Amino acid sequence: MSGTQVFAQTVLNGLLMGCIIALVAIGIALIRGVMDMVNFAQGEFLMLGMYCAFWVNRLTGLDPLLTAPIAGAVLFVLGAVMYKTLVRRVVGAPMLAQVLLTFGFSIVLVNTALFLWGAEFRTIPETWIRGNVDIGGVVIGVTTLVPAVVSVIMAAGVYWFMVKTRMGRALQATAMNKHAAALVGIDTERVYALAFGLASACAGVAGSVLALSYYVFPMVGTVFNLFAFVAVALGGFGSIPGAFIGGLIIGVADSVTGFYVSTAFKYVVAFGIYLATVIWRPKGLFGW
Amino acid sequence: MKNQWTIVLGAIAVGAVLPYVFPGPFPRHVMIMVLVYAILGTAWNILGGYAGQVSLGHAVYFGIGAYTSTMAFIVWRLNPWVGMVLGAVIAASVAILMGYPTFKLRGFYFAIATIALGEMFRILFVNWEWVGGAVGLEPPIIKGDRLMSMQFHLSKVPYYYILFIMFLCVLALVRVIERSKLGYYFRAVKDSHEAALSSGIDTTQVKLVAVAISAFITSMVGTVYAQYLLYIDPYVVFAGSISVKVCLVAILGGEGRLMGPFFGSVVLVLLSEYSRVLFGGTGRGIDLIIYGWLIVFVAAFQPRGILGLLGLKKQYAPEVMRKHA
Numbered sequence: 166m167s168g169t170q171v172f173a174q175t176v177l178n179g180l181l182m183g184c185i186i187a188l189v190a191i192g193i194a195l196i197r198g199v200m201d202m203v204n205f206a207q208g209e210f211l212m213l214g215m216y217c218a219f220w221v222n223r224l225t226g227l228d229p230l231l232t233a234p235i236a237g238a239v240l241f242v243l244g245a246v247m248y249k250t251l252v253r254r255v256v257g258a259p260m261l262a263q264v265l266l267t268f269g270f271s272i273v274l275v276n277t278a279l280f281l282w283g284a285e286f287r288t289i290p291e292t293w294i295r296g297n298v299d300i301g302g303v304v305i306g307v308t309t310l311v312p313a314v315v316s317v318i319m320a321a322g323v324y325w326f327m328v329k330t331r332m333g334r335a336l337q338a339t340a341m342n343k344h345a346a347a348l349v350g351i352d353t354e355r356v357y358a359l360a361f362g363l364a365s366a367c368a369g370v371a372g373s374v375l376a377l378s379y380y381v382f383p384m385v386g387t388v389f390n391l392f393a394f395v396a397v398a399l400g401g402f403g404s405i406p407g408a409f410i411g412g413l414i415i416g417v418a419d420s421v422t423g424f425y426v427s428t429a430f431k432y433v434v435a436f437g438i439y440l441a442t443v444i445w446r447p448k449g450l451f452g453w
Numbered sequence: 454m455k456n457q458w459t460i461v462l463g464a465i466a467v468g469a470v471l472p473y474v475f476p477g478p479f480p481r482h483v484m485i486m487v488l489v490y491a492i493l494g495t496a497w498n499i500l501g502g503y504a505g506q507v508s509l510g511h512a513v514y515f516g517i518g519a520y521t522s523t524m525a526f527i528v529w530r531l532n533p534w535v536g537m538v539l540g541a542v543i544a545a546s547v548a549i550l551m552g553y554p555t556f557k558l559r560g561f562y563f564a565i566a567t568i569a570l571g572e573m574f575r576i577l578f579v580n581w582e583w584v585g586g587a588v589g590l591e592p593p594i595i596k597g598d599r600l601m602s603m604q605f606h607l608s609k610v611p612y613y614y615i616l617f618i619m620f621l622c623v624l625a626l627v628r629v630i631e632r633s634k635l636g637y638y639f640r641a642v643k644d645s646h647e648a649a650l651s652s653g654i655d656t657t658q659v660k661l662v663a664v665a666i667s668a669f670i671t672s673m674v675g676t677v678y679a680q681y682l683l684y685i686d687p688y689v690v691f692a693g694s695i696s697v698k699v700c701l702v703a704i705l706g707g708e709g710r711l712m713g714p715f716f717g718s719v720v721l722v723l724l725s726e727y728s729r730v731l732f733g734g735t736g737r738g739i740d741l742i743i744y745g746w747l748i749v750f751v752a753a754f755q756p757r758g759i760l761g762l763l764g765l766k767k768q769y770a771p772e773v774m775r776k777h778a
Contacts, residue, residue, distance in 0.1 A: 203561045265700075273749065440554070
């Protein structure tokens with residue numbers, strides 16, 4: 166392989182992983198945009214989506230690709246319930262309460278997964294999709310291509326929902342001004358629950374398809390969560406297309422430093438990008 | 454006023470005899486950990502509680518303290534007491550250097566930046582071979598229990614008293630800050646950044662002072678902890694879980710209150726140490742599940758902490774002053 170091909174391969178791998186990060190990031194951006202809080206448990210929802218795919222596959226033999234809607238639905242319900250029972254209490258509360266609540270919840274989820282399913286790395290043994298695609302010497306495994314495509318479709322779906330549907334516009338209206346939205350008859354409580362559910366569903370779908378090509382283990386969410394935060398910061402904390410592009414950038418940065426420098430320092434690069442963004446361009450790369 | 458001093462002196466007396474009321478290595482270990490987190494929480498409280506800058510990366514200063522004294526001990530045979538001061542100075546300097554860019558950020562942005570810096574420091578130390586890399590370091594063992602070498606092999610009690618005296622000093626310092634002009638600057642910055650700026654307070658400088666004091670104390674505890682364990686590695690002293698726990702003891706007890714971190718530490722350390730003993734052996738993280746739920750419930754139901762729950766008011770701001778503020 167020539168140097169250019171290796172580079173192209175590295176960038177492409179990064180873009181594919183970036184699509185998954187992007188979908189997780191969209192969930193964070195959505196919650197941040199609508200209810201002005203940051204969810205530190207988003208990565209753990211991804212982890213739950215992965216286990217969802219794993220267990221459905223193990224118990225029924227259903228392909229992980231088909232479990233994506235199931236994982237999405239399960240996580241939607243979980244997110245909405247989490248909002249109704251716990252998160253509702255800290256909307257508008259001091260930031261510290263919000264950070265701690267979601268942080269604590271992520272500790273609960275990681276350790277519950279550890280308790281129920283153990284610490285071992287699991288993989289899904291068989292799937293329908295296999296083989297490789299060769300584009301001029303750059304080889305992509307179909308098991309990494311399909312998750313990326315699903316992520317893009319899901320992200321586009323969320324964007325379409327936000328822009329085109331009545332409910333999505335209610336979400337946007339609530340994000341702009343909660344009281345004004347309530348005055349024109351929008352049930353803001355329902356909107357918040359919906360936003361939280363939708364954000365969790367994004368992570369669930371991302372997790373389900375990620376399980377095709379990645380190890381399933383209780384701590385998997387932490388890494389993706391931190392990367393997703395950086396992506397959201399790049400995108401300007403609240404913009405859905407921004408978060409998506411931020412996710413792609415982080416995916417590429419991760420892959421390129423991992424390959425050319427050292428895998429040990431890829432976090433350093435990601436966090437460096439975060440610090441540089443929030444300090445010099447606090448509104449994100451695409452904000453103004 | 455006289456009554457108050459009776460309580461204070463009584464509490465000090467109780468603290469002084471406690472290791473002999475509950476002898477045995479495990480209760481003493483728990484008491485030591487309560488003091489460790491009480492001091493760390495109090496140090497965090499200066500920045501997070503009084504000045505309102507929520508840091509989730511205090512393990513950085515803790516780790517610097519542990520590593521500086523241990524490395525200086527190994528390389529130069531420097532006395533750990535001197536190493537402790539050296540580490541504290543380095544930690545405060547690092548805090549100021551990192552504070553310059555990050556104090557431009559508010560709220561979430563600042564909190565996530567501190568997480569990012571915390572992770573970066575841990576990765577740096579894992580990959581830094583000179584300081585032992587991922588394997589970690591062991592301070593040289595000095596024979597005999599001597600205060601000079603800060604090593605006691607026969608009994609844990611001397612560590613308890615070192616930390617106990619440190620805790621009293623830190624409380625006294627925070628008490629002085631609470632009532633000084635600096636304390637009012639801190640609270641002004643916390644309540645409204647804009648208002649503080651417009652009344653002529655150099656907010657960045659105030660935050661830098663807060664983080665420097667906070668890092669200085671945190672680092673000193675790091676040194677004592679390293680001498681207590683006699684082994685450190687980046688996963689122990691730069692752990693993100695330390696950063697969270699330090700913040701949590703302050704919130705649990707009641708942030709921005711003098712004794713808040715102490716009460717938070719008592720509850721949290723007792724809970725985590727005893728649940729670890731009861732369930733930790735399973736390797737299935739039951740103790741951490743309980744710990745996580747505790748965090749969730751404190752945040753959702755009682756953000757004012759235990760002292761708030763008991764209906765105690767913050768002393769520094771009597772109602773009269775609130776009304777005129």
